[in-house]
Amino acid sequence: MFLLLAVVMSGAVSRMLPVSVPTPLVQILLGAVIGLSTSYRVELDPELFLLLFLPPLLFLDGWRIPKDELLKDLSTVVELALGLVLLTVIGMGFFIHWMIPAMPLAVAFALAAVVSPTDPIAVSAIAARVPIPKRMMHILEGESLLNDASGLVCLRFAIAAALTGTFSAASAATSFLWVAGIGLAVGIVVTLVVTRIKAWVSRRFGEEPGSQILVSLLIPFGSYLLAEHIHASGILAAVSAGVTMTFAEISRQALATTRMRRNSVWDTIQFALNGIIFVLLGEQLPAILAGAKSTVLLTGHHGPEWLGLYVLAIVAGLALLRFGWVWVSLRLTLLRRRLNSEATLHSPDWRLVAAMSLAGVRGAITLAGVLTIPLTMNDGSPFPARDLAIFLAAGVIIVSLVLASIALPILLNGLTMPAEPSKQAEEDAARVAAAEAAISAIERSQHDLAERDGNADFYAAAGTRVMDLYRERIESRSGSAKASAEARLQDRLERTFRLAGIKAERAAVVEQVRERAIGSATAQKLIRELDLLEARYRI
Incomplete structure (x- = not known):
């Protein structure tokens, strides 16, 4: 109850503050207040935490992300979501292990894997008063959707290596193909089967909005559990289920009432789950900080300030890796376009590269991932450096949020992306086609009612009034640009x-x-x- 109350209050508090403070930071602060002011503590079960929070959030991201915009910049998104994640896991894993020798290499790789995914929701909250260019936001959303999955799959392999003490690159590559491929397939199949059955039942027996909404809530959990049962990636299954849901819904339309209510339910769930994750981080902070003294001893130092230095070093390393990768990715994109066309393309503004780099804010997925690290090893002994990993991941989230909240508005102020082709003609054509279909349907309905009841003039007058509205739309959308x-x-x-x-x-x-x-x-x-x-x- 306290956690949900903090989520409710966070939006109002962030709007009341005289300066722009991201809502996630307010939620972390409220969570810390709860942790300090009450004797109740949330005991987190890593597996249960993963099941409750990640499938619905990733499913909804996959469902709502604009597919056309994602495909337009697919090469850039894949370079960021896969290439950058692998570079981050390997580079930061070795860097963290070198910096903190007491942290085993497999645990360092696990920490690097959980800090690799980015969070577009946190970026949106930061840039609420300085709107992010649409194309840039689409790239960030697509990157987040894919790097959530790739980062968490890497986390899975790192934890397995820590538990077993062995790691084989060839075995990991083969396992990755199975885990990823079968996970994606499970999400697609589950969504298609469920939506087909749902559509058949609705056509035959009628549609109940409440049942339809409940089915949409169960799909991500069903996909996740089935994929995990056959040792595939439940995370990727949830993502592919969400992407498939878009196309399944287009071909099997639900009632308008169902869609409106379902959107409201999912908006509430997204707001609540994202908020609770950040509030939980704040609630756990007092206990984490209380154990900071013993945690820092693991590193061979005595002062807690070393933990702050480690966090800053990790954030700096992540920012440098991302800046270099974004710069190289944009240069390669420009080179490909120069080879495919004779047009002269200018190098991107340095502020664009800096903004894309700082927009790699860590958030809910990072916290959810690090909290899924097991409490114990296979022999029952405590998992090595687990508290240290959680502290460092929490520090990276907070520092990246604060850094981006200060620097992003400055960089985004007046920044423009390359001009996008207008979609107004596409929208006008769709409106005209829809209006013509409506006129044809009204005319058929007029004839049917007149033949059945015989009062043709009455129906003609009523239908004409409605059709005039559609004809006005066709005339206005089919004329000149002026x-x-x-x-x-x-x-x-x-x-x-x-x-x-x-x-x-x-x-x-x-x-x-x-x-x-x-x-x-x-x-x-x-x-x-x-x-x-x-x-x-x-x-």
């Missing part, structure tokens, strides 16, 4: 006026309820209709 621009201006003005009218209607209904001129049931019905209209015009 006419289309004027039509869009009229749309914006109409939206403004309708929202003003809806606000006045709602106030009038509320006033009638206060005066007891209407009952609560009638008021709820009217307000729901007004809420749906307002949601439509605020899209």
